Amino acid sequence: MPAPLISIVLPAYDLQGQLADCLDSILEQSFGGFEVIVVADPSPDCPSRVPHAAQDGRVSVLRLNATVGVGRSRNAGAAQATGRYLLFLDSDHVLDPGALLALAEKVSAAQDPQLLLFGHTRLHAGQVWPGAAAGLLASVAAEAGSGCFRVTDHPELLGAPAQVWDRLISRRLWEDEALAFPEGEYEEVPVAYQALLAAERIVLLERELVQIRRRHTVHPTGSPGSSTFDLFDQYERSFELLDGRPEYDALRPQLFGRMIQHYLFVFDLAGCVSRAARPRFFHRAAEHYQRYLPAGFKRPGGRAGLKFSLLAGGAYSAFEVAKLSQIARTAVAGRGGRG
Template structure:
């Protein structure tokens, strides 16, 4: 049986009712050398009746007998995949028109790299590019070993903005761990293990939710899982020794930005837990601070400094002062 070029794994967790749009966006692509693995578990966020597009012959439905998180569902789909490269999508993602053909063309041009990075767009409240757009543009030419571009480890660690060669996935025994933010150590390990990588500076995946937080972790997960996931990621970096030292700076900055984003995003960390979350983030700042680290400029640098100081009350006062200052400035305009 012919092995497809790309296997697309889609956990059926669907809080926004967009799974059908996701599958339709894949199946209407002009490039058809794909298989789609829809992973259906027994969690409340998973529809038990799948959309009509799931009956397309290129779609296989894998039914799990328990309620699991998105990470375990992705791993189960990857285990069943036959394609040369893996792409992980969430139910409320869609592929831009022509995306798969552009990815296939870039794979061929780049000599079939282990990892192919590409752009994404947020469609909530108007189209805007993902946070890593400038990094991708800067690395868009040629093929490289990821350690030659350590700045790419400072980009958000998403599993759906890259193709990963399935041979690399199997060779490294990659699997998503339990809990939320499970993408972080997997993406870091895949990038460290890749012998070659390339970039397609094109927005291939479209996000329809407001923030890039995946829909569900495994039972018992919480936003405090982020700390264990970065511990795993840094362990992978440290296992490579001095060769991976340039990665530490960029991964550290990504960790701090990520933790502060989660802390400040409404609906993530309950008010009663915010101080404990801040202290855990400050502890990770101390543990993983690279020698000679230079903080970012401007307001972001102030946040880094406040986290380094470890005082949650000072952090909250500074935040309230900034909000108040913004209100005054708006009245004066």
């Protein structure tokens, strides 16, 4: 049997009971040149029985003998993959009908790119929302067309959220660059950036192929001992990728801006940073602001710019007051200004 084109690596952490839907969306694809490697460890978040595994030969289950979290599960699945490309999904993802065929056709037309970026949507509160990078991908696609490029040709791509489930990664690139997810939460951040920097042939597919149906926006399952504070380690690893490479200097403002946006997003997201940990998280973020601030960086305008400014100065109390004021204004606006 010939090797598949695409190996789909799927950690089996199923906190929301969506693994079966994810697998259904994969196995119902019209393109059949793929394999699915479901990685399960002893965590109670992983089911004892994986749907379809006994009935469909395209699905294999890799069972680990220790609880390791999403990152190391993905590493184990990638090590077992036989396809030319790797696609990393989570149990709360659903593939769009025709997604794998679209990927296969784009790979063929682009003559085996090392990295293929595509769009995604989010299902939340019964509505489908475009992914955070939809506008950015459209802008780059308008300039790059159907051809391949390097990230230095489009530094703005580092301003997109660093995810691994909205891209197809060549397994050769994965092995040649010794790509691997580190320990901790937000483990995909340095991997996404390393793949972007290393790939000499990147191509875009301006189509939404994956839908995320995560009912909770906190990190699904980290390795034992992981925490939200791992986010700082992941960005330190990411900036280390630029060190000693003058050709990457033009990328620093984009990576910096994305880092600060990510910190502010996590800081504001309910359930991510406990009330007791908020001062410490804020000041760690402020320290990174000063450490990695590139020369000539321009803060965004409006409310986002105010947050950048308060973080730059380490003004935690003022930041919290500004947030409470915004919440109050939003509440008043929601009542139509009535008391």
